[in-house]
Amino acid sequence: MVFIARGTGFWVGNVKMATTTDERILDVKELRTYFYTQEGEVKAVDGLSYHINKGESVGLVGESACGKSVSALSILRLIPYPPGIIVGGEIFFQGQDLLKASEADMRHIRGNRIAMIFQEPTTSLNPVLTVKRQISEALELHRGMDKEASLGETVRLLKLVGIPDAEQRAQDYPFQFSGGMQQRIMIAMALSCDPALLIADEPTTSVDVTVQAQLLEILAELRDRLGTAVLIITHNLGVVARYVDRVQVMYAGRLVETAPTDELYSDPKHPYTIGLLASVPRLDSERKKSLRIITGLPPNLARLPGGCAFHPRCEYAMDRCRVEVPTLEKIGEDHLRACFYDADKLHKY
């Protein structure tokens, strides 16, 4: 049976081919990406498993150096070697293990079937090429368009992301746009080939809160219209609350909890998630109510503690936690967590 599914097709020349797909378009299994540095082996990603369904938007949340960006770069095989290397695991995208794919296959996938937008648009856009050139490059390469067709499509995409005076502005260079506009150009580039999956790595960290709101509204709108699956990588719990269907919390290179957004916020079941949510100031909380803090510091990935990486900071740590690494277990319909402590005995704040 052949489905014509939006956002999940691929192109041969100018013709969009249909394809059957699983519910899952991305399935990461036990991914391990290590970096070999002067300090030793840094286990940036250390047994990460998760999946993304067709058309879903997922938030990958964690603090700096928890491995979230490295995991995204691993999916696209963009880890620089040396010093980084994907040492284990499987990454299935639309049924194909990307870690076994050839470089030629990966080139066909990058920018085409999986697209990525980065945190710093000023360093991700080529400063010496016009916006038109940068967007049409992907169109010509992956969709086989000629110059005229690609220009028309470029302008259409720029209008889609809300760039005013798109025809004239397409001839401009990135530096002639503000940070927020540059991010939109990146979004336009990423969506130009109708990817099945869009990875947004901290897309709003370097922009102001009002521009952040604009960008996320665009992403949400486009996702609804085009059916693209989106992976938003961020440390901002507020952004995640508003814009994703499911949240995955990472700590020290592993997933510690995952659940649908509403459930994660109303009923978190991992001590780290609970601590994180309690330590974030909120606009609607009682003013002057003290924030809870998680004692201690995030771990050094070159010197991880034995057992559960969170145990030195965990108020529930037991002997078992110091020696055994907990694996993800199902504790609800779509709710997984990696913890030995009895979920019902955790107190929330």
Place this chain on the structure above:
Amino acid sequence: MSNATENLVEVQDLFMYFPVTAGIMQKRVADVKAVDGVSFFIKKGETLGLVGESGCGKTTTGRCILQLYDGMKGKIIFDGTELTELKREQMRRMRRYMQLIFQDPFASLDPRMTAGEIIGEPLKVHGLAKGQEYRDQVAELFRMVELEPFMADRYPHEFSGGQRQRIGIARALAVRPAFIVCDEPVSALDVSIQAQVIILLERLRDELNLTYLFIAHDLSVVRNISDRVAVMYLGRIVEITNADEIYSNPLHPYTIALLSAVPIPDPAVDRTRERIILAGDVPSPINPPRGCNFNPRCSQAMDICREETPELKNIGGEHWVACHLVK
């Protein structure tokens, strides 16, 4: 604007324009109007939050209060003394009462000095302690920011971001100031560490009776720690009132939009809020719009908004707004 004797800091008609020069002769061709007519006061023991997006002039305002720029216009009155009229040596001695905590814990510490040297330097500069007394005070400062005194011999790169920020705080406290400008002190830190540092700042403020100007772009952070909040846009204050009021009864369209843009980390609550998405980008402070500088992005702009700059008016209690729509 208020009872003068209870104010520690008074800012009157502050202007700070940075020149834009061009050509071989470095001719001044334009100005970046970073601060474009700002007046406010901070009471003794109070924390005033100053919020706004990047480029609105909040950091420049903080630094102008500390007299860190040449070329500013206006008056800064600190504990009754007009700072702009002091001679260099007099101002230097005043500086021990007003300190600054920086945003970037990596750029604000000298990498070639040990933590102990960094924290103790102000004591030496102001001649406040020598010998054993100096060592005791440095150790005490470490403890005050919840660091161990034995870390005094380590260099900044051996500390984490949150710890470096604590060193910066200890350095500011070394001279026992009355007033501290906290310039986005937690923005560069991880989420779980931000709470630690905010709680530390609150505790120190209560124990040492400090007055803070707390600059931030994160409204949620500012709300918790501040008594009053001022909102800046493109070099001007658009609204200022006590912290409860600014969140329960914001009046300026920019304040309202800013608040609605901040997501609440609770999807059930966040869904019930109205969302106002501003059109366009923040204009350049080199060429701000005529009249009310927010008018191009304001959905309720009237003709007068494009002609006349609205004055900051008291509309009751401590609430001041600069908007033609508000009576």
